[in-house]
Amino acid sequence: xxxxxxxxxxxxxxxxxxxxxxxxxxxxxxxxxxxxxxxxxxxxxxxxxxxxxxxxxxxxxxxxxxxxxxxxxxxxxxxxxxxxxxxxxxxxxxxxxxxxxxxxxxxxxxxxxxxxxxxxxxxxxxxxxxxxxxxxxxxxxxxxxxxxxxxxxxxxxxxxxxxxxxxxxxxxxxxxxxxxxxxxxxxxxxxxxxxxxxxxxxxxxxxxxxxxxxxxxxxxxxxxxxxxxxxxxxxxxxxxxxxxxxxxxxxxxxxxxxxxxxxxxxxxxxxxxxxxxxxxxxxxxxxxxxxxxxxxxxxxxxxxxxxxxxxxxxxxxxxxxxxxxxxxxxxxxxxxxxxxxxxxxxxxxxxxxxxxxxxxxxxxxxxxxxxxxxxxxxxxxxxxxxxxxxxxxxxxxxxxxxxxxxxxxxxxxxxxxxxxxxxxxxxxxxxxxxxxxxxxxxxxxxxxxxxxxxxxxxxxxxxx
Numbered sequence: 001x002x003x004x005x006x007x008x009x010x011x012x013x014x015x016x017x018x019x020x021x022x023x024x025x026x027x028x029x030x031x032x033x034x035x036x037x038x039x040x041x042x043x044x045x046x047x048x049x050x051x052x053x054x055x056x057x058x059x060x061x062x063x064x065x066x067x068x069x070x071x072x073x074x075x076x077x078x079x080x081x082x083x084x085x086x087x088x089x090x091x092x093x094x095x096x097x098x099x100x101x102x103x104x105x106x107x108x109x110x111x112x113x114x115x116x117x118x119x120x121x122x123x124x125x126x127x128x129x130x131x132x133x134x135x136x137x138x139x140x141x142x143x144x145x146x147x148x149x150x151x152x153x154x155x156x157x158x159x160x161x162x163x164x165x166x167x168x169x170x171x172x173x174x175x176x177x178x179x180x181x182x183x184x185x186x187x188x189x190x191x192x193x194x195x196x197x198x199x200x201x202x203x204x205x206x207x208x209x210x211x212x213x214x215x216x217x218x219x220x221x222x223x224x225x226x227x228x229x230x231x232x233x234x235x236x237x238x239x240x241x242x243x244x245x246x247x248x249x250x251x252x253x254x255x256x257x258x259x260x261x262x263x264x265x266x267x268x269x270x271x272x273x274x275x276x277x278x279x280x281x282x283x284x285x286x287x288x289x290x291x292x293x294x295x296x297x298x299x300x301x302x303x304x305x306x307x308x309x310x311x312x313x314x315x316x317x318x319x320x321x322x323x324x325x326x327x328x329x330x331x332x333x334x335x336x337x338x339x340x341x342x343x344x345x346x347x348x349x350x351x352x353x354x355x356x357x358x359x360x361x362x363x364x365x366x367x368x369x370x371x372x373x374x375x376x377x378x379x380x381x382x383x384x385x386x387x388x389x390x391x392x393x394x395x396x397x398x399x400x401x402x403x404x405x406x407x408x409x410x411x412x413x414x415x416x417x418x419x420x421x422x423x424x425x426x427x428x429x430x431x432x433x434x435x436x437x438x439x440x441x442x443x444x445x446x447x448x449x450x451x452x453x454x455x456x457x458x459x460x461x462x463x464x
Contacts, residue, residue: 004228005248006183009135010175012251013162016131018123018447022261026447029126031419032094033443035271036105037068039093040086041459042349042426044069048199049086052206056082065113069461076117077213080160084109084206090349091202091331092426095278096137096269097382099144101310102152104269106205107132110160110213114167115452122449124167130263132163137265138250143242149190150240153205157186160212168220180225182215183236196320197328270385271419273408274347279311280337281406283387287341289401290391297343299394303365305338306374306388308381316371323363330357335369338389385409431461 018026043049056067056078065079066072068086073079084106087093093105111132115125136159145154161182165175192204219225230236230244237243255262274284283305291297307316315321316334324330330352331337340351340362350356377386384404391399405412414422420440427436439458442449449455 003248005230005244006176006179006227007172008248008251008253009158009162009179010165010172011253013131013166013175014170014172015253015255016127016166016263018127020255020262021127021130022264025130025261025264025266026126028266029129030443030446031271031416032105032129032266032269033108033446034419034423034440036087036093036108037439037443037459038423038426039088039090040068040083040109041430042092043086043089044430044461046086046089048203049082049089051199052082052085052203061117063117065116066456068456068459071457071460076113076164077210077217079116080110080113080213081203081206081210083112084209085203088205089202090275091277092272092275094269094271096133096140096265097278097310097385098137098140099142099382100140100146100152100155101278101314101382102136102140102155103205104133104136104159104266106153106156106209107136107159107163109206110209111163111167112452113209114164114213114216116456118168119451120167121451122446125452126447127263128163128166130266131166132159133266133269134263135159135162137269138247139244142244142247145240145242146190146193148241151188151190151192151204153188153192153208154186154240156205156208157182157211157215160209161215162212164213164216165219168216170216170220174219174222176227177223177225178212178216178219180227180229181218181223182212182225183229184226186211186215187236187240193314193332195318197326197332199328201328201332268410270410271408271414271422273406273414273418273422274341275331275349275352276337276347277315277332277334279307279315279385280334280387281408282385282403283307283334283338283389284341284347285403285406286387286389286401287338288345289403290389290399291342291345293399294391294393300342300365300391301394302368302370302392303335303339303342304370304372304390304392305334306372306377306390307334308377308386309373310378310381311385311387312371312373322366322369324357327352327354327357334371335366336362338387339365339369342391380404431459 064073321333
């Protein structure tokens with residue numbers, strides 16, 4: 001009889017050890033911790049992050065987890081939510097593109113909260129993070145759920161539940177129940193990412209992380225969950241209208257022999273170089289290269305962006321993308337992001353301030369920006385995340401740039417120094433350069449840490 005997926009996931013999670021991870025995987029986990037904490041600290045003061053923090057600060061727990069930037073310990077599920085909001089809000093954390101796109105470093109808020117709550121070691125935290133990446137990315141490979149109206153964060157409830165169960169040292173049976181509990185109430189609607197976007201776009205996974213931690217806490221206490229959660233008569237596959245195929249085979253125990261070793265999907269994910277939705281990264285790069293070529297963007301009369309289906313569907317088709325009125329819409333607008341890169345010669349936090357994305361001059365330029373589907377680029381996706389940008393100039397010339405693998409892509413990775421520089425740009429203004437450097441040093445030695453207390457304390461904001 002075929003092994004149920006929840007059983008296989010639980011067995012895999014329980015079997016995985018730090019020693020099973022390759023040096024490359026361990027190193028990549030550290031890079032993602034640096035990158036994600038940089039995103040979180042950089043977005044710390046943003047409104048939805050402050051709202052989540054305010055709510056979580058009302059709750060305390062002796063064996064809880066710290067809300068990043070404070071010395072307050074909340075229940076670990078609430079800490080996962082508050083910290084997850086900050087990691088995700090700038091849309092600057094990493095990406096995995098497959099049948100279902102994802103931002104797998106979203107899992108870090110759950111892993112960090114669970115690790116602190118049980119005084120897990122740095123090695124245990126690294127292992128749990130690699131596990132979470134493996135699960136979420138494999139689920140994304142198995143089936144797309146967005147076309148049926150479900151949000152990609154739905155997969156995150158499973159990955160964070162497993163990471164939390166791993167850190168809590170639950171046995172296979174309780175781990176399976178954590179998966180079952182997470183799945184039965186974890187489906188999130190795709191409405192979070194269509195139309196005029198709200199705060200929830202940036203905090204939806206944080207809620208999945210909260211639910212994943214909560215599911216593991218309940219399972220640890222003995223709560224059971226309904227199964228089979230994936231294959232059941234009213235289970236995940238039936239309710240969401242998808243088939244996960246032979247996914248269970250990807251989590252074989254003992255581990256299958258592969259070149260990268262077990263739990264190595266993190267090596268196939270990409271770090272963002274610019275703070276915008278990932279499908280726009282190559283368009284930004286192309287626009288910046290064209291700006292260098294033309295010098296003065298005032299000579300541009302029109303812009304055409306050729307892109308692949310996923311990009312057009314997610315960030316390049318709705319009318320709101322041509323007149324963004326919120327940050328969430330602006331950083332999910334292919335025409336705006338590409339146009340402002342050309343006009344300003346940069347894409348930073350400044351380009352996502354209201355005074356910039358609602359500038360009448362920018363909106364006027366956007367009237368002459370078109371987005372077109374390109375069948376060739378769609379065939380290459382998700383291996384390549386290509387965009388072609390054409391500029392029609394006042395003198396009648398047309399200039400074109402194409403980028404397939406933007407800087408930070410798994411096939412064009414950032415150097416460690418670039419990951420550190422991104423962190424410092426985000427964190428130096430908040431904590432100062434010395435403290436920012438200290439956090440980086442702590443993370444590079446995370447596999448030597450007895451627990452995460454030093455890292456947590458290093459991120460505490462000065463009280464005013």
